[in-house]
Structure formats: structure tokens, C-alpha cells
Amino acid sequence: MADFDRRTALKGGLTASAVGLLGTTTVSAANAASGVPEPQIHGTAAWGARPPNGTIEVQNHKPTYIVVHHTVEPGNVTDYTLEHAFWASRSIQNFHMDTRGWIDTxxxxxxxxxxxLTEGRHRSLEVLRGGTRHVLGANVGNNNSTCIGIENEGLYSTEDVTPALWNSLVKMVAYIASQYGIKPEFIKGHRDFNSTECPGTVLYNRLPELRTEVGKLLGSASPKVDVPEWPLLKPGDTGPRVRVAQELLRERGFAVPVDGVFGQSTKDAVAAVAARNGLERDTCGATAVTDETGFLGSDVWPLIARPGTRSGALKARLAG
Structure with a gap:
């Protein structure tokens, strides 16, 4: 999700050996009462974060959704050390601040x-421990005020996560859900909000399992079955869903073929719809590694669908 290039990202900041465990969490009193223990989370001071370039906005409400991402870069590395995790956090922050132009991670x-686990945007850990407010991030375009995001290092389009990453993800999501009173069915993937591959098809397909495991830690009933509202279509895809999209694009005035093949003209039309409607770019934007321009997902479908036709015939066709 937070796309950064390992070869060019700055490696500034203190090393793990230099800072030790500064900023590592302890179990708070509020957490002790919640029943879900706070996992070990290394704060921004621990990994040598740069100070933000602006004021961190803390909103006076809880987030609605917990959103799972993947970083894409530096890929599925086999360096599992704390030192590397701190380096990755610095690299993400450098990319977001120096290339994206954001105030912080x-x-x-x-x-x-x-x-x-590391804290990303400054004050996120402090505010999470309070359990009543929300640090505004920049990880889910047009939905940041309702979403709290977790970046998972790696690319999970075809490969699975490591057991260690999975276990820490379960613990972290359960802790967030406990602090904010978020039900498991509100654990989402980035593609549920934006037209992106994130968090990768393999990890996205494991979200029902994640909801179940988190539900067990929360002591809640089995989560509701989650059915994505809109399918994700990408250049190169073929089939009836692509044909449906092309029919809708033609109704919107785009000269695309209705052949069920997501080719260049369909990609250009989808990209034009996104641009005309000012859809925000976030940490899954295009890089040299992955270009998601022209992806058709949750934020573009409503812009091309006929009003009032999400149910019925259109729904049946998209579900096929």
C-alpha cells in the first residue's frame, strides 16, 4: 500500500541498536479493562521518525473501519529483524513526506x-490508547476520517503473508477493535473503498478468517458474512463483469468496445471518470512497481452505475 522504492528511499534516522526500545508500549489501564492486551508497538521515537511537517489532526470521534493494506515495496523480504522493521518505517515516512508531499506517514x-508493529503517523498510539478519538491519516482516499489503517510489509497479490505477520495483524486489529468498540464485520481491505489491488488478492481473501480470529479474541459472535459491494476490475481482465462496465461507460459517453476485454480504451475511460470526479490518491498510488491507474473498484463503480440499479439485474450480473 505505501509504495516506496528500497533502492532510492532515504535511510535516515536512528538504528534499532541506537535507540533500543524507546517508545515501546506498555499495557495501559484502559487496555487492561478491555480484555484484549495491547501488543508490543514501537512508537515513532523508537524507529527514529522525523517530526511531521504540519499539525497532526486528531478528530473528536472514533473511526468506523479498520483497514488492512500491503506496502508493495520493498517486497517479500526475508529480513525479519526489528532493525529492518525500523528501517522500513523510516523508508515509508521518507517516501510519504518527500515524494507524496504529506505531513507525515x-x-x-x-x-x-x-x-x-510500529506506530506510523505521530500520535496514533497515544490517541488509540485513549479509545475515544481518531488521528486523521492519509491511507484511504476520500474516507480517511472514518478509517484507521495498518500497513503490512510486502506484496500479497499472489503470495501469502508470513505466520509472524499474520499473528501480529490479528493481535493489532483485535486491540484496535477493542479500544474503539469496532465489530469484526467492519474490518475491511483498502479495495473496499478505492480502486486498488491493495491489500493484495491473497491477503484480501483472508479477511473473513481475520474477522473470525479477531471475533474470538473479542469474545463476540461470528461476524456477518462480508460480501464486497463492488468487484475490482483491472486492465487485462476479461469476462461478463468487464462487459457490464463497458456498457455503463458507453452510456456515460465513452467510446469503448463492449467486448468483455479490459483494454486500453476501457482503462483510459475509467481513469477519466476518476480524474473528473477528483478521486484522491493515497498510499497505493502508481509507482515504478505497480501502476493502478484505470483500475475500476469501489469508488468508481457508483460514478458509472445507473442510479438505483445497484440491486436487481445489475447486482446479479456483477455477482456472476
């Missing part, structure tokens, strides 16, 4: 392939 928390 976009997401609230980061999870490494070694299972090490």
Missing part, C-alpha cells in the same frame, strides 16, 4: 514481515 500503524 500516511497510515497509523505498520506491521513487518517479522511481526514487529
Amino acid at each position: 500516511g497510515q497509523q500503524f505498520t506491521n513487518s514481515r517479522g511481526g514487529h
Whole structure:
């Protein structure tokens, strides 16, 4: 999700050996009463974060959704050390601040392939412990006021996460859900909000399992079955869903073929719809590694669908 290039990202900041465990969490009194223990989370001071370039906005409400991401870069590395996790956090912050132009890291928390959890945007840990307010991030375009995000290091389009990453993800999501009173069915993937591959098809397909495991830790009933509202279509896809999209695009005045093939003209039309409607870019934007321009997902479908036709025939066709 937070796309950064390992070869070019700055490696500034203190090393893990230099800072030790500064900023590592302890179990708070509020957490002790919640029944879900706070996992070990290394604060911004621990990994040598740069100070933000602006004021961190803390909103006076709880987030509605917990959103799972993948970082894409630096890929599925086999360095599972705390030192590497701190380096990755610095690299993400450098990319977000120096390339994206944001005031700080976009997401609230980061999870490494070694299972090490770090605070992302400043004040996220402090505010989470309070359990009543929300640090505004930049990880879910047009939905940041309702979402708290966790970046998972790696690319999970075809490969699975490491056991260590999975275990720490379960613990972190359960802790957030406990602090804010969020039900498991409100654990989402980034693609549920934006037209993006994130958090990768493999990890996205494990979200029902994540909801179940988190529900067990919360002592709640089995979560409701989650059915994505809109399918994700990408250039190169084929089939009846692509044909439906092309029919709708033609109704909107785009000269695309209705052949069920997501080719260049369909991609250009989808990109034009996104641009005309000012859809925000976030940490899953295009890089040299992955270009998601022209993806058709949760934020674009409503812009091309006929009003009032989400149910009925259109729903049946998209579900096929």
C-alpha cells in the first residue's frame, strides 16, 4: 500500500541498536479493562521518525473501519529483524513526506514481515490508547476520517503473508477493535473503498478468517458474512463483469468496445471518470512497481452505475 522504492528511499534516522526500545508500549489501564492486551508497538521515537511537517489532526470521534493494506515495496523480504522493521518505517515516512508531499506517514500503524508493529503517523498510539478519538491519516482516499489503517510489509497479490505477520495483524486489529468498540464485520481491505489491488488478492481473501480470529479474541459472535459491494476490475481482465462496465461507460459517453476485454480504451475511460470526479490518491498510488491507474473498484463503480440499479439485474450480473 505505501509504495516506496528500497533502492532510492532515504535511510535516515536512528538504528534499532541506537535507540533500543524507546517508545515501546506498555499495557495501559484502559487496555487492561478491555480484555484484549495491547501488543508490543514501537512508537515513532523508537524507529527514529522525523517530526511531521504540519499539525497532526486528531478528530473528536472514533473511526468506523479498520483497514488492512500491503506496502508493495520493498517486497517479500526475508529480513525479519526489528532493525529492518525500523528501517522500513523510516523508508515509508521518507517516501510519504518527500515524494507524496504529506505531513507525515500516511497510515497509523505498520506491521513487518517479522511481526514487529510500529506506530506510523505521530500520535496514533497515544490517541488509540485513549479509545475515544481518531488521528486523521492519509491511507484511504476520500474516507480517511472514518478509517484507521495498518500497513503490512510486502506484496500479497499472489503470495501469502508470513505466520509472524499474520499473528501480529490479528493481535493489532483485535486491540484496535477493542479500544474503539469496532465489530469484526467492519474490518475491511483498502479495495473496499478505492480502486486498488491493495491489500493484495491473497491477503484480501483472508479477511473473513481475520474477522473470525479477531471475533474470538473479542469474545463476540461470528461476524456477518462480508460480501464486497463492488468487484475490482483491472486492465487485462476479461469476462461478463468487464462487459457490464463497458456498457455503463458507453452510456456515460465513452467510446469503448463492449467486448468483455479490459483494454486500453476501457482503462483510459475509467481513469477519466476518476480524474473528473477528483478521486484522491493515497498510499497505493502508481509507482515504478505497480501502476493502478484505470483500475475500476469501489469508488468508481457508483460514478458509472445507473442510479438505483445497484440491486436487481445489475447486482446479479456483477455477482456472476
